[in-house]
Amino acid sequence: MKRLFILMAVLSAVCVQAGAQSLDYITFRSADGTERSVSIDGLRITFADGQLSATNNEESFSTPLSALSTMFFAEAPTAIRAVATADAHLSYSNGLLSVSAPQGEIVSVYGADGRLVLQHVKQADGEECIPLSVLRGVYVIKMNGETTKLMVR
Amino acid sequence: MKKTIFLLAIFGLVGHLSAQTLKVHCGQVTTTIPAVQAGDMAYSDGGTVLTIMNNVFAVNAIDSITVDRSEYKASEVRVNYAGSTAHVTVSGDVAPHMAITASAADVSVVADALLQSEVVYELTGTSADGSFFMEGEYKATLVLNNLTLTNQRGAAVDIQNGKRIKVQLPDGTTTALVDGAGGTHKACFFVNGHPEFCGGGALVLTGNTKHAFSSDEYTLIEPGFGSITVNKAVGDGLNIEQYFRMQGGSISIKGVQGDGIDVKVTNDPLDEENGNIFIEAGSIDLTVSADDVKGIKCDNAMTITGGSITALVSGLGTKGISTGTDLIISQTGTTPTLVSMDVTGTTYMPGDALLESKCRGIKVKGNFTFDGGTIDISATGAKTKAISVDGSYTYISGSINCAVDANM
Numbered sequence: 001m002k003r004l005f006i007l008m009a010v011l012s013a014v015c016v017q018a019g020a021q022s023l024d025y026i027t028f029r030s031a032d033g034t035e036r037s038v039s040i041d042g043l044r045i046t047f048a049d050g051q052l053s054a055t056n057n058e059e060s061f062s063t064p065l066s067a068l069s070t071m072f073f074a075e076a077p078t079a080i081r082a083v084a085t086a087d088a089h090l091s092y093s094n095g096l097l098s099v100s101a102p103q104g105e106i107v108s109v110y111g112a113d114g115r116l117v118l119q120h121v122k123q124a125d126g127e128e129c130i131p132l133s134v135l136r137g138v139y140v141i142k143m144n145g146e147t148t149k150l151m152v153r
Numbered sequence: 154m155k156k157t158i159f160l161l162a163i164f165g166l167v168g169h170l171s172a173q174t175l176k177v178h179c180g181q182v183t184t185t186i187p188a189v190q191a192g193d194m195a196y197s198d199g200g201t202v203l204t205i206m207n208n209v210f211a212v213n214a215i216d217s218i219t220v221d222r223s224e225y226k227a228s229e230v231r232v233n234y235a236g237s238t239a240h241v242t243v244s245g246d247v248a249p250h251m252a253i254t255a256s257a258a259d260v261s262v263v264a265d266a267l268l269q270s271e272v273v274y275e276l277t278g279t280s281a282d283g284s285f286f287m288e289g290e291y292k293a294t295l296v297l298n299n300l301t302l303t304n305q306r307g308a309a310v311d312i313q314n315g316k317r318i319k320v321q322l323p324d325g326t327t328t329a330l331v332d333g334a335g336g337t338h339k340a341c342f343f344v345n346g347h348p349e350f351c352g353g354g355a356l357v358l359t360g361n362t363k364h365a366f367s368s369d370e371y372t373l374i375e376p377g378f379g380s381i382t383v384n385k386a387v388g389d390g391l392n393i394e395q396y397f398r399m400q401g402g403s404i405s406i407k408g409v410q411g412d413g414i415d416v417k418v419t420n421d422p423l424d425e426e427n428g429n430i431f432i433e434a435g436s437i438d439l440t441v442s443a444d445d446v447k448g449i450k451c452d453n454a455m456t457i458t459g460g461s462i463t464a465l466v467s468g469l470g471t472k473g474i475s476t477g478t479d480l481i482i483s484q485t486g487t488t489p490t491l492v493s494m495d496v497t498g499t500t501y502m503p504g505d506a507l508l509e510s511k512c513r514g515i516k517v518k519g520n521f522t523f524d525g526g527t528i529d530i531s532a533t534g535a536k537t538k539a540i541s542v543d544g545s546y547t548y549i550s551g552s553i554n555c556a557v558d559a560n561m
Contacts (some may be wrong), residue, residue: 023173023188026220040173040188045218050200065200065212073173073188 023073028054031069033138033149036061037077090141092150097132101144108142109134109150174225177205178216181238181255184208186245187225207249228270232260232285234278234302247272258283264314266290276300276310276328285310292317292346297328297356305333308343315346315370322354322379329357340367340392347395349373350381350402360386364411367392370419371426374435378402389415396426397451399460400433406448407440413464414439416451428453428477432460434488439464441471445501445510448494452477454519457526459488466494470501470510473530478519479544482526484551490526499535512537514555517544521559524549531555 027037042057053062091098097118099107103125109118109132117139120130139150173188186205194205196212203210230251231242239258243251250268254261258280264272268291275296276285284304287293295310295318302309309330312318322328332341341360347370350356358365358381365386372393374381383390383406390406391397391414406413414437418428430451439448441464448464448471449455455476464473473494474480484490498512514530515521521542530539532555539555540546546559 040220043220047212047215052200065196068196068200070193070195072193073175073191 023075025074025077026054026071027074027078028052028063028071029069030063030067032067033151035078035149036063037074039077040073090143090148090150092132092152095131095133096129097141098127098129099143100127105144110140110142112138112140172222172224174221174223175205176219176221177203177208177210178219179210179214180216182241182243182253184210184243184245184248185225187227188220190245206245208245209249229273229275230262231275232277234258234276234280234283234300236280237282239278239280239283259286260284261286262288264289264291264293276302282306284308286313287311288313290314290316292319294319294321296321296323297326297354298323299326300328300330302329303331303333307336308332308338308341310342311338312344312346312348314344318344318346318348320344320348320350322350322352322356324353324379326352326354327357328354329359331359332361334361334387336362338362340364340388341386342366344368344372345370347371347373349375350378351375353377353379355380355382357382357384358386358390359384360388360390363388364392365390365406365409369394370424371395372397374399374402374404376401376434378435380405382406383413384408386411389413391415393417394419395424396429396431398431398433399435399437401435403436403438405438409441409446410443412446412450413437413441413448414450415447418452430455430476432457432462434460436461437463439466439473441465441473442467443471444468445470445508447471447475448473450475454479454481456481456483457490457492458483458485459490461489461491461493463491464494464496464514466496466512466514467498468501468512469498470512471496471498472513472516474514475516476518480515480517480519480521480542482521482523482528482551483549484525490551491529492526493529494531494539496530496532496537496539497534498537511541513541514539515541517542520544520547521557522547522549523551523553525551527551528553528555 025037027035029035038054039056045054050065051062052065101122103122105122107120111117136152141148141150175186177184201212203212227244227246229244233240239260241253241255250265252263271292273294277298279301281303282305309332330342341358348368365383378401380403385408387410389411390409393416397416416430441448466473494514496514501510502508512534514532532539538558540557542559546557
């Protein structure tokens, strides 16, 4: 009985470790910080005409190889999307973060090291320009339940 | 006990489901990468180069990358032969140190000197015209797993690695190697280093150019080994340099035009046990019928302490056993010693001062000591002898049914 208990304890520790390493996604990171994750189930990656194409059991997507920085296994899909230049809710230019959101929405800006750089509560509905004087780098903006990556050049 | 086994099975299944392996497919070669060690897989040079775990791939050479939940095995090279082609799977931890080429069913693996860990090379499948070549600077394991391989143009398996090569034949498997005729290679299965045979499987060899098997350093057959069968050899069945030690298994040799087993000294006088044979267990079954050849031959001494040697010896001037120096036959431990021969034949090149050779069951150029076991030799034919000793004969114990012709 004692031997069985010890065996269970050892094997449980092994399984906890194994379970913690269930890397079910591959995340593709572009040079501008954009990330896209896909499930590994049925995943097949091919290269042609300067493009990477990834297809799995659920979806397909392509991206230019020249824009790719790295890819890596992940336990969960990335929740970070890049700031689109035509994003209606968020943009940054000349030290001003332009945010379109309801009054009372909290806008939080974090540095790449996780440090809170700015937190602002929307004073009114619609678009508002928030002064954001920061150095070049990558920042994460949390607002309205979404997380967005911002590259300041 | 049942509960323990059930739990082990459950946890094993969970462990298996958690594994992920990335596979980079480039032509006939696939490199496997464990997900947990992949880290950042970096694209560089404008996306034309992909680096994973120190493996550098030209993106335009990659057919595809796939991911599955198979278990990753480190330090392995697996070659599967399938007719006119062969596929190689190499573990990502050793791939950076390997130059692998696969063309049709010819596979070559050259490991660089920086590889300082043992790699397992497993060969499986079937090809009527293929080969395996391996070179390296570190000891290795070669697993012959139900491989059927014929090379019409050279050696079927050519191991140029000069280190210890563990040759494993898994239980219940049969591997058959055949080479082509008229080649320049030394043997159908060649090992430059020192092979150590293990596993309960069977190895069948055909040498159409020269020897069926050859090693440039000692050959060891471990306890519990299966079998080696030589069906044919233009030269020797087993041609070995340095020494041969047999601790189990069975060897069957027939259809050879040279010697059954020939053990030669190396060029290095410091090599241990140079030119010696040690039979400690197992069985050797020989049929030698060519003229002026030997069933078992060694440049120096032969020591038999267990196991059986059975030989049908015919042909002119042929010998069942021939030693360059001494012969010791004894019985130690629990394995009975038996030397049994049926010798028929007459003289090869009679009257020739240099080449004349008479038929013998056992020919000892040094001294013969018999201390245990059974010697059963029947010798017929003009000038044929059961046992001929140039030096002295010392009987201590054992059963012997034939005359010993000794000088002292």
